[in-house]
Structure formats: C-alpha cells, structure tokens
Amino acid sequence: MKPICTLLLLLFTTLGFAQTDLRIYDIINSVSAERIEKDVTTLANFGTRHTLSDTVSQTRGIGAARRWIKSEFEQISSNCNDCLEVFYQKDIVKKGDNARIVHDVWVVNVVAIQRGTKYPNRFIIMSGDIDSRVSDPADFTSDSPGANDNASGMAGTLEAARVLSKYQFESSIIYVGLSGEEQGLYGGKGLAAHAKEKGWDIVGILNNDMIGNITGVDGVVSNRDFRIFSEPVPPTETEQQRNARRFYGGEVDGISRQLARYVYHTTKTYMPEMNPMMIYRLDRFGRGGHHRPFNDAGFAGIRIMEAHENYTQQHQDIRVEDGIAYGDVLEHVNFGYAKKLTAVNAINLASIAWGPPAPETVEIGGIVEPNAKLKWSKVDGAVGYKIYWRDTTSPTWDNYRYVGDVTEHTLEGIVIDNFFFGVAAIGKDGHESPVVFPNKILR
Numbered sequence: 001m002k003p004i005c006t007l008l009l010l011l012f013t014t015l016g017f018a019q020t021d022l023r024i025y026d027i028i029n030s031v032s033a034e035r036i037e038k039d040v041t042t043l044a045n046f047g048t049r050h051t052l053s054d055t056v057s058q059t060r061g062i063g064a065a066r067r068w069i070k071s072e073f074e075q076i077s078s079n080c081n082d083c084l085e086v087f088y089q090k091d092i093v094k095k096g097d098n099a100r101i102v103h104d105v106w107v108v109n110v111v112a113i114q115r116g117t118k119y120p121n122r123f124i125i126m127s128g129d130i131d132s133r134v135s136d137p138a139d140f141t142s143d144s145p146g147a148n149d150n151a152s153g154m155a156g157t158l159e160a161a162r163v164l165s166k167y168q169f170e171s172s173i174i175y176v177g178l179s180g181e182e183q184g185l186y187g188g189k190g191l192a193a194h195a196k197e198k199g200w201d202i203v204g205i206l207n208n209d210m211i212g213n214i215t216g217v218d219g220v221v222s223n224r225d226f227r228i229f230s231e232p233v234p235p236t237e238t239e240q241q242r243n244a245r246r247f248y249g250g251e252v253d254g255i256s257r258q259l260a261r262y263v264y265h266t267t268k269t270y271m272p273e274m275n276p277m278m279i280y281r282l283d284r285f286g287r288g289g290h291h292r293p294f295n296d297a298g299f300a301g302i303r304i305m306e307a308h309e310n311y312t313q314q315h316q317d318i319r320v321e322d323g324i325a326y327g328d329v330l331e332h333v334n335f336g337y338a339k340k341l342t343a344v345n346a347i348n349l350a351s352i353a354w355g356p357p358a359p360e361t362v363e364i365g366g367i368v369e370p371n372a373k374l375k376w377s378k379v380d381g382a383v384g385y386k387i388y389w390r391d392t393t394s395p396t397w398d399n400y401r402y403v404g405d406v407t408e409h410t411l412e413g414i415v416i417d418n419f420f421f422g423v424a425a426i427g428k429d430g431h432e433s434p435v436v437f438p439n440k441i442l443r
C-alpha cells in the first residue's frame, strides 16, 4: 500500500467512526412539540378510544381514532412520494377470552412501513397505543381521553414518521399504533405473530407507553429523566442456553438488554442533557406493556417511558375526590417532554436503520490465558467493528476498541474472567449495530 493511502486509511479509521452524524441533530431539531400537542388533543377528543368502544361514529370511539391515525400516516406518505406502506393489521378476539373482553372485537393496529433501500426485510419498530381506559377496564363508553396513556406515545410515533420520512434508510422502519393494550396486550400479540408469519427480521421494538408526564406522584418534577425497561434474557431461550449462562455469563445480556443499552448510548451521545435510566426489568412491577408480546415471540423489545408517573392520572374515571382531580386529561401532558422522548426514539430508529446489521455469531475465548480473544461473522455493509467490554457489575458498555475491518481480535492483557464482552458492526456513517453478546465459545 502507498504511504498516502495508508495515511488516508489511518485518518478514516481514527476519524471515520468517531465523528457524529450531523443529520441526527437535524432530526432532533425537527421534532415538533406543537404537532405532538395537536395530535394528542385530536386523540383525546375522540371521547374514548377503548378497544371495545364504538367503531361506526366519525367523531367518537376507537373506530374514528384508528381511521384518523391511518389518514395521518397516509398524509405523511403523500408528502414523501408514497414512502410509507400504510395498512390495518387485525385479529378477532372472542368474548370471554379474558374478563376484559365483554364482547367479540376486532383488535386493529395501524401500521406504516418505511421500506429500507438495502435491507427491506429488516425492521426496527416504534410503537404507541391507540386504546385508552378508565377505572373499570371493561367500561367502553365513559369518557376516557387517555391523553398521556397513551395518546402521547401514539402522537410521538406519528411525529417520528413525519420527521424520518424526509430521509432514506438502509433498513425498514415500522411506525405502528397498537390496539387492545389495556385489554391484554392483544395488538402487540397480533403484530408479533404477523411478523413471524411474514418472516420479518425484527431488530427490535421501541414501545412508547406514557411519554408525557413530568410531575411524579412522589413530588419529583423532571423533564430530563426517562426510563428504558428491558428484560434480562429472552423467555424463549432453550434449556441448553440457560445452562450455558451459568458457565459463560449472559444473565443480564439478552437481546432486549442490548437494545436498551443501544438507546442509552445514542441518547448520551446526541442528547447528553437527557438522563436515561436503564431499568433492569421487563416492565414496572407487576405491570405490562406492548413490548412484552414481542419478547414472548423471541424479538428484542424495550419500553421507553417517563420516569415519574402519576397514578391519579392513569386508568381513572374523570372525577374529583378528596380534593384530588383524577383522570388522564390533556392539561397534565408536557409536550416539550414528549418531544424530547420522541426525539430519543427518532434518533435511535435512524441510527439503527442507517447502521449495518449486527454480526450473527460472536465467539469468545481466552480461558486460563491473560488475553481475551474474539471472533465474529462478517457483516455485509460494515466498514469495521468495535469490541465493547465492561465490568461485570456495570449496566453499560463502558470500554471499546475499534478494530477496523477484521473478523477477529485479541485484547492483550484483558482477562476474560473480569469483564463482559460484545461486538458491534460499524457502518460507513459511523452508525452501529446493537452489540452482540458472544453466542459461541472459541476453542
């Protein structure tokens, strides 16, 4: 190789991945709190969006709400040369399936796919929920504005589609309004099954459920904190994989946890003013969300939400009792904060959809040696790879080494026992795949 080429290559490998992508800042700045406010208001004004509510009225009930969401996606699509494939995905749920299904109902999701140019069958998903509820989960007629739970997540999803539809991505992005959440996570179950049936390669789902409350019931007020919930390991792992974890580690390194760390890392890089909290659990204590059915199907999925909840404003009949105003009404939603969490989603969707796929296999070795050795499968479209490692007690990937376009590397003097390791593929604009925890032993 000529010296000049070597110099250029050196420059590229040292600067190429280290710089940030300026388009990501444009995406952050393009997210509009005003448009989110407008959409949350429209959604709240459908009176109720209960899954079992009216589907005929043009102004009230879940039918009117989903038709409006579909028409919004179609409008966004018409502004980007029909860049979105918009459709309903639906399943019938029979009366008595659980106590909350008091009559037969079609659970209808509204899906918009922005097709990737290079990996059309690889998908990263952002979801919000269409449906709402009051105190009695079977009450499908009372006013249930569900402004924060979960018009905020739905409006954020629409807004992310508006902003990202101005760009082209290598992988596909799905923006989806899921229904049936409050009745038993039916919409997520339906879409996850649909994805399996279609053979979609799902990178993961960013499930947004309540992204607009900044005043906690505990008195804490913060428009910077938010939570990323992720389960430790997939429920679909085999007995063999479970057994291997005892000897090789991985108790806190499942695919959903890696997706959570990805979102944490991207946020810290581009929105350092935010305070993402990695929560090491599937969801809030004993509670549910629409990422779970994706986890159940073996896909990565996380919940993104506010850090400080107010329980008097969730799942409540609108009323005043002992001087407390109950109800999930518009005036409690902070649209500036919903904008920030929408931006968190948008930059992660963009980063994943611009980045290469992750290596399929990552092998690790170094037993009774002073060095850790890693070897991984080559990724088409990657310009290089990063080896990440961290203390076994650390929640985040704190150390890395960029190793260029190779498929194996030895970390000299780093003892395998004392750290956890992983490998990410790096694309030409510096965007990374999620980190892959070793899934094979290198002998």
Ligand SMILES: [Zn+2]
Binding pocket: 149, 182, 315
């Ligand atoms: Zn809810």
